[in-house]
Amino acid sequence: MTLLDHEPDPAAATALVVRALQPLVRAEARAEAPAAGLDPADLEQTVWLRLLERPVAGPPRDPARWVRDTVRAEARRGRRTVLRERPYAGTEPAAPPTGCPERAALGAAERRALRAALARLPGRCSRLLEAMLAPSDPTYREIAGELGMSQGSLGPIRSRCLGCLRRMLTAEVAAPELRGRGR
Numbered sequence: 001m002t003l004l005d006h007e008p009d010p011a012a013a014t015a016l017v018v019r020a021l022q023p024l025v026r027a028e029a030r031a032e033a034p035a036a037g038l039d040p041a042d043l044e045q046t047v048w049l050r051l052l053e054r055p056v057a058g059p060p061r062d063p064a065r066w067v068r069d070t071v072r073a074e075a076r077r078g079r080r081t082v083l084r085e086r087p088y089a090g091t092e093p094a095a096p097p098t099g100c101p102e103r104a105a106l107g108a109a110e111r112r113a114l115r116a117a118l119a120r121l122p123g124r125c126s127r128l129l130e131a132m133l134a135p136s137d138p139t140y141r142e143i144a145g146e147l148g149m150s151q152g153s154l155g156p157i158r159s160r161c162l163g164c165l166r167r168m169l170t171a172e173v174a175a176p177e178l179r180g181r182g183r
Contacts, residue, residue: 017063018051024064028071036075037082046074117169124149125161132158 029044036043047070051060060066118126118133124147131143144151 017060018048021063021067024067025071028067032071032075033078036079038075038078043071043074043078047071050074117165117172120168121161121164124157125164128154128157129161129165 025044025047026040029047030040033040033043047067050070054060118129120126121129127147128143128149131138131146138146140151140154143149144154149157
């Protein structure tokens with residue numbers, strides 16, 4: 001019989017386990033992480049996540065053994081991930097090129113449709129969203145200066161403008177027809 005056997009609430013029992021096992025989890029994570037090429041805090045956080053992902057049945061029967069096994073399993077998983085991942089060199093393209101002409105034509109048509117919809121927006125919306133879509137990727141401060149608005153009002157206005165654009169485009173796009181037999 002343990003202290004956990006007397007606790008009727010699984011959440012309270014889990015809280016007791018967390019408090020009791022925190023030093024062990026931290027020590028195990030610090031011991032296993034360097035060999036796996038992981039950050040000890042990340043490994044520790046993953047172990048706590050695995051504890052919370054357990055079924056509602058409550059804490060494990062042998063918590064210390066569960067911690068050791070879980071830390072080692074997560075370290076192995078991390079080691080495999082580190083071996084498979086390779087750092088982005090910066091010399092290769094971030095996305096595959098749009099090699100096929102059909103994809104390029106569809107992308108151009110989508111951009112034209114978006115620009116046409118932006119032009120139909122009311123008030124300052126078209127200027128604001130055009131400024132936000134500029135290729136130079138301006139900051140909020142630059143956009144606010146260009147449009148003569150306060151920087152704090154850009155977010156709420158942008159949100160309203162995007163909602164208006166969403167409603168406009170939803171009304172223009174035909175709903176797909178039901179296929180098969182209707183009920």
